[in-house]
């Protein structure tokens with residue numbers, strides 16, 4: 236069947252058969268479908284919708300577009316964490332070495348920046364020399380040596396998602412539950428896992444912003460995991476402000492290193508708190524410990540000994556990066572950037588920080604992509620100084636944009652519009668909203 240015939244079926248609002256979906260995914264992988272045909276069908280799916288059967292069918296076809304990793308010769312339980320995408324959401328860089336030190340093998344396949352959110356691969360590439368394009372044999376060798384490996388989709392592992400992910404990023408087709416489920420689960424199920432914990436974001440900076448819809452996404456992800464035999468849990472977490480202090484690739488790696496070095500400041504605490512919660516859940520799922528309390532104790536001890544930082548250093552070495560950044564995280568910060576302060580226009584309490592505005596602003600100054608072919612500027616980003624619930628006075632700094640000289644004129648104004656300041660405290664935040 237020709238691509239245009241399959242596109243026409245969905246354009247006209249009809250369901251696609253399993254065979255038609257398989258033909259589409261085959262065409263994505265063997266290059267017989269062009270980018271514009273792939274995008275036309277994805278947009279038609281986005282607008283016309285996919286039913287439950289179609290959702291399972293596209294997830295299965297995307298998963299089977301590559302191979303499922305055989306990790307049976309690794310004794311440790313295999314576990315991973317994945318997020319549905321957030322702003323300043325950098326926990327993977329902490330969770331992978333932390334879970335590895337605690338006894339879980341973490342074969343983490345991640346993505347690049349998507350929409351207004353950052354991606355683990357782009358963050359890792361801000362470490363000089365760090366290679367995320369690993370053939371499976373190398374990936375496995377690294378996993379065996381240090382307990383975790385971090386890489387992108389390849390021709391062998393989740394190739395359909397590699398292509399479709401990049402096109403969705405550039406064509407405003409990310410925020411649709413069946414496409415998110417297919418994208419995430421085709422990557423994660425290819426890892427041959429025993430357990431998977433999902434960080435499902437809700438609120439202004441999430442792809443699925445409304446809580447009721449977020450719950451649906453969480454259930455759908457868990458059901459898919461269960462159908463494919465993987466112990467899957469979802470934790471719904473708040474994205475009504477960026478996570479932690481920094482948004483932007485190098486800046487986020489810097490924050491993670493500060494945390495692993497035991498030098499986290501107050502604004503970084505939520506990044507640590509969420510990393511601990513997700514890792515603890517994974518340790519319990521993998522039966523490394525029997526309870527969340529025992530898991531958190533184990534995690535705190537691992538962090539306090541410095542072993543997690545050392546494990547991250549080993550991984551950086553094995554993946555070709557410069558391990559010296561573990562001793563001097565400041566080396567990641569680009570000198571000579573322009574810093575633009577975002578100033579409070581009124582006194583009061585910060586009620587909300589629209590993280591969609593912040594994520595889009597960071598993309599606009601080069602931290603994300605406008606087209607699939609773009610490279611990102613790893614250096615730029617945003618620093619949160621005040622967070623939700625903080626008292627501020629008119630003229631206080633709310634945050635600082637780290638940008639290139641020619642970008643400084645309008646960006647401060649845009650970012651100021653992300654902040655809602657009210658006379659009274661309107662709400663406080665709870666990072667973890669629910670577990671599914």
Ligand code: URA
Pocket residue numbers: 318319320346349409414415416418419422
């Ligand atoms: N993360 C993914 O890997 N895919 C999505 O579609 C959204 C978040």
